[in-house]
Ligand code: SF4
């Protein structure tokens with residue numbers, strides 16, 4: 001039997017919903033679900049509608065595609081215009097809008113841009129094309145960074161000199177600290193990202209709850225997981241308890257996945273990086289260590305320094321900071337749909353706008 005079915009059982013969900021209704025007062029309680037996977041699950045299972053009206057769930061900056069800047073995509077496009085370069089990345093990345101184009105349009109116009117299902121596919125492309133320069137556009141949080149590290153180690157073992165990455169890897173919880181310290185923010189509690197925390201462990205959030213006085217609970221992705229974590233946040237508020245609750249203990253521990261963390265540490269180091277909606281956040285990105293710099297495409301080619309602005313009609317930035325929700329965007333479900341995304345939040349299945357488009361009824 002599928003173990004996950006246990007976490008989808010309606011009787012468990014009903015019992016948790018009852019307890020949540022008992023715990024919650026009329027006083028407003030605003031929770032940010034940091035991860036795009038949670039937003040998708042919350043909307044898919046109709047969880048918002050089952051909660052007391054005084055509990056508000058707001059989406060956060062936890063989808064790696066959503067927080068990708070136009071500037072990063074523009075760099076990928078610029079690379080694809082270099083004769084000997086093959087650009088590769090995950091399928092979603094090809095659809096993220098740059099300032100003037102996207103990688104899919106460039107591919108259709110004849111640039112050599114390949115879709116990979118794993119970083120190791122990109123290493124294979126490099127092996128098969130020794131006369132070409134292969135660049136992998138590496139995106140993602142701590143969940144995918146170890147895979148990029150493995151690809152780089154594989155490239156080194158295979159003595160490849162034509163494999164490079166453009167690193168857009170990012171880390172939690174720095175943007176959460178920005179949200180937590182924003183005096184205009186209404187967020188009182190965080191539903192912490194399950195997959196990221198599987199790698200990092202709960203230890204990374206200690207300062208967040210202690211210094212910013214936010215209630216924090218790690219959640220898995222099934223309805224019972226999410227409801228259980230919401231209930232624990234209510235209990236924390238009642239007791240004014242700022243400890244980190246782990247309601248995804250079948251996958252998450254305090255220290256995380258030590259092997260994956262070691263791998264990340266061996267290849268990457270903290271760098272400042274730009275996030276869509278937040279701008280440059282110190283020490284929130286992963287760049288290659290000196291010993292691995294030879295695989296950094298920015299060491300091989302000097303790309304233009306112009307920093308492109310974002311589409312002014314797109315409010316992804318405010319959505320990622322929890323200040324607006326997608327239906328406040330005038331392009332939502334009109335000019336901007338998953339088939340024709342005008343902003344990064346409409347691209348991935350975990351993107352906030354894409355989830356609202358799929359699961360939330362659209363008011364015209
Ligand atoms: S990879 Fe997992 S934790 Fe990260 S945004 Fe996606 S669903 Fe959330």
Ligand code: SF4
Pocket residue numbers: 313314315316319326329330331332333336337341342343344345346353
């Ligand atoms: S609906 Fe589209 S344009 Fe509007 S915020 Fe979302 S991604 Fe951006």
